[in-house]
Amino acid sequence: MSDLSGRTTIVVGASRGLGRGIATAFAEAGAPVVAVSRTAAPFDEPANGAGTIESEVVDAGDATVPASLIDRYEPQNIIVVAGATPHMRRLQEQTWETFSVNWETDVRITFQWLREALLKPLRPGSRVVVISSGAALGGSPLSGGYAGAKATQRFITGYAQDEANQAGLGITFTTVLPRFAPLTGVGRPAVRAYAERAGMSVEDFLAKAGPLLTPEIAGATLVDLVREDAAKVVPAYVMNGAGLQKLP
Structure with missing residues (x-):
């Protein structure tokens, strides 16, 4: 598993943030990467020239897209990162539309991609990683239904493993x-909102948050996870700037 050169990796939501860092890291580790995003996002050539990145500009939430791309590329790794930016307001300032946006995007995308991974199915030894959020563990009172949607992503991933x-x-x-x-x-926006809620500066808030996660750290961490022996992988991990911590 240490050699990713023959393992096509689809990164769903690769145009920005953690998804972009993950797509770049897999290419630099030698994998042929398919970067799925709704908007075009040019990538630099991998630093060591080992892997490749091919962009697919599509709506990952379209029910026809997962089957089409899985059939075309026959991936052995799928990393699902795509989702909506939550509306950062207190509960009483939300509308149902803003409250439910992550259910209609993040949960739906996860359901459709995991469903197709099982239906195809992906070849034995394949890995599927769903990027949820630490908010699923402790709640997120300023982001509407975000925490619940992220918890449901974890449930769906567990159901897929059982199947x-x-x-x-x-x-x-x-x-x-x-x-x-x-x-x-x-x-x-989440950091700004929660710092203001706590009556703290952004700098002080982040100083209390522990090791901070960057797209580059997320990419390197996910590469290590996919390289790990499947028998040693647990169903869920928390990720921060220090890496992964197993969840029971």
Whole structure:
């Protein structure tokens, strides 16, 4: 598993933030990467020239897209990062439309991609990683239904692992729950909102948050996870700037 050169990796939501860092890291580790995003996002050539990145500008939430891309590229790794930026307001300031946006995007995308990974199915030894959020563990009172949607992503990933086990498919499904990543489009407004709620400066708030996660750290961490022996992989991890911590 240490050699990723023959393992096509689809990164769903690769245009920015953690997804972009993950796509870049897999290419630099030698993998042929398919970077799926709704908007075009040019990538630099991998630093060591080992892997490649091919962009697919599509709507990952379109129900026809997962089957089409899985059939075309026959990936052995799928990393699902795509999702909506939550509306950062207190509960009473939300509308149902803003409250439910992550259910209609993040959960739907996860469901459709994991469904197709099972239906195809992916070849034995394949890995599917769903990027959820640490908010799934402690809640997120300023982001509407975000925390619940992220918890449901974890549930769906666990259900997919159960189905794969029952069918003897040999596919490993894993959920990774990142803590604050202040350099991303989702992280920046969240950090500002929660710092203000706590009556703190952004700098002081981040200083208390522990090791901070960056797209580059997320990419390197996910490469290591996919390289790990499947027998040693647990169903879910928290991820921060120090790497992964296993969840029970």
